[in-house]
Amino acid sequence: MSELISVLDTVADRLVVPGYSKWGYRLRRRSWSDLEPGALHGTRAVVTGAGSGIGEATALGLARLGADVVLAVRDERKGEAARAGIVAAVPGATVLVRHCDVSSLESVRRFAAEIDRVDVLVHNAGVLPQERTVTAEGHELTFATHVLGPLLMTDLLRPLLAASADPRVVLVSSGGMYTQRLRADDPEYREGTYKGATAYARTKRMQVTLVPLLTERYAADGIAVHGMHPGWADTPGVAGSLPGFHRLTGAFLRTAEEGADTVVWLAATEPAPRAGRFWHDRRERPTHLLPGTAEEDVAAFWRYCAAAADLR
Numbered sequence: 453m454s455e456l457i458s459v460l461d462t463v464a465d466r467l468v469v470p471g472y473s474k475w476g477y478r479l480r481r482r483s484w485s486d487l488e489p490g491a492l493h494g495t496r497a498v499v500t501g502a503g504s505g506i507g508e509a510t511a512l513g514l515a516r517l518g519a520d521v522v523l524a525v526r527d528e529r530k531g532e533a534a535r536a537g538i539v540a541a542v543p544g545a546t547v548l549v550r551h552c553d554v555s556s557l558e559s560v561r562r563f564a565a566e567i568d569r570v571d572v573l574v575h576n577a578g579v580l581p582q583e584r585t586v587t588a589e590g591h592e593l594t595f596a597t598h599v600l601g602p603l604l605m606t607d608l609l610r611p612l613l614a615a616s617a618d619p620r621v622v623l624v625s626s627g628g629m630y631t632q633r634l635r636a637d638d639p640e641y642r643e644g645t646y647k648g649a650t651a652y653a654r655t656k657r658m659q660v661t662l663v664p665l666l667t668e669r670y671a672a673d674g675i676a677v678h679g680m681h682p683g684w685a686d687t688p689g690v691a692g693s694l695p696g697f698h699r700l701t702g703a704f705l706r707t708a709e710e711g712a713d714t715v716v717w718l719a720a721t722e723p724a725p726r727a728g729r730f731w732h733d734r735r736e737r738p739t740h741l742l743p744g745t746a747e748e749d750v751a752a753f754w755r756y757c758a759a760a761a762d763l764r
């Protein structure tokens with residue numbers, strides 16, 4: 453990256469709108485090289501929430517690089533439609549659709565038991581509910597979807613990941629996490645007035661906190677865990693959950709494919725990026741920008757999550 457682009461990149465990042473929008477992506481893209489065609493040939497990738505938006509675009513990007521892709525979806529009709537689109541764009545691609553409701557530990561267990569190989573695991577599924585919703589297993593929905601499900605899935609797939617030559621796990625977080633501190637004291641948002649956007653951002657913060665913890669947990673198995681945020685992309689999720697934001701920012705949102713770029717890059721680039729870090733637009737980013745968000749009680753947070761996800 454030239455020095456000028458590097459400086460502009462950092463300024464755009466800190467000003468948020470220029471960095472997260474399509475302008476940031478398009479500025480940065482100038483200094484990137486194409487990924488090696490066939491970089492993922494002979495590998496198997498699992499992408500959660502791959503029936504739409506960034507997950508679908510990620511699955512397409514991974515298939516383009518030669519990976520076999522498993523679309524882990526809760527709505528199999530959407531999964532089949534995404535599969536058809538990927539196979540039309542990448543003739544000969546192997547794309548499988550499997551049911552998985554990431555917010556349900558039972559569903560995650562069933563899903564993991566059906567998987568026989570995985571080299572790349574992308575935790576992309578995300579939700580922003582308007583009201584506090586509790587899963588059948590008693591967990592607040594954003595916490596179950598963004599934290600517990602990914603945690604259990606990664607742990608159950610650990611032996612398969614450990615058997616891969618270059619296992620990589622990516623957690624798709626959000627720049628919204630910068631606004632929140634780690635709420636180890638109230639991980640399930642039981643206290644105060646529930647706001648969907650706050651629950652979303654808190655659990656996206658938790659994903660970022662998990663990255664170094666999981667990196668350490670799986671270091672002996674050579675499993676690299678990465679966190680990232682996609683910027684602001686025009687997806688069904690944003691249009692449906694944040695209609696006001698979508699109306700306001702529509703003209704400068706990036707495409708889902710542009711949002712997915714760094715996920716695909718983290719999965720495929722060589723040399724492998726440093727594990728345990730947080731990325732946006734192919735560059736490492738800080739995990740804290742605002743005062744008062746410094747990490748506290750990480751150990752208590754981990755204990756709560758490990759018990760709630762029933763990690764062995």
Ligand SMILES: NC(=O)c1ccc[n+]([C@@H]2O[C@H](COP(=O)([O-])OP(=O)(O)OC[C@H]3O[C@@H](n4cnc5c(N)ncnc54)[C@H](OP(=O)(O)O)[C@@H]3O)[C@@H](O)[C@H]2O)c1
Nearest residue numbers: 501504505506553554555576577578626684685687688689
């Ligand atoms: N778009 C952005 O600007 C933006 C910004 C920051 C972060 N992100 C993150 O990017 C990821 C993808 O979001 P998106 O914008 O592409 O939105 P999206 O189009 O709504 O995609 C989210 C996907 O997750 C799936 N999903 C939700 N809950 C699930 C569950 N319990 N089990 C399985 N799948 C589930 C959804 O499936 P259904 O179709 O069945 O609901 C949907 O396919 C999310 O983690 C989001 O937080 C997006």
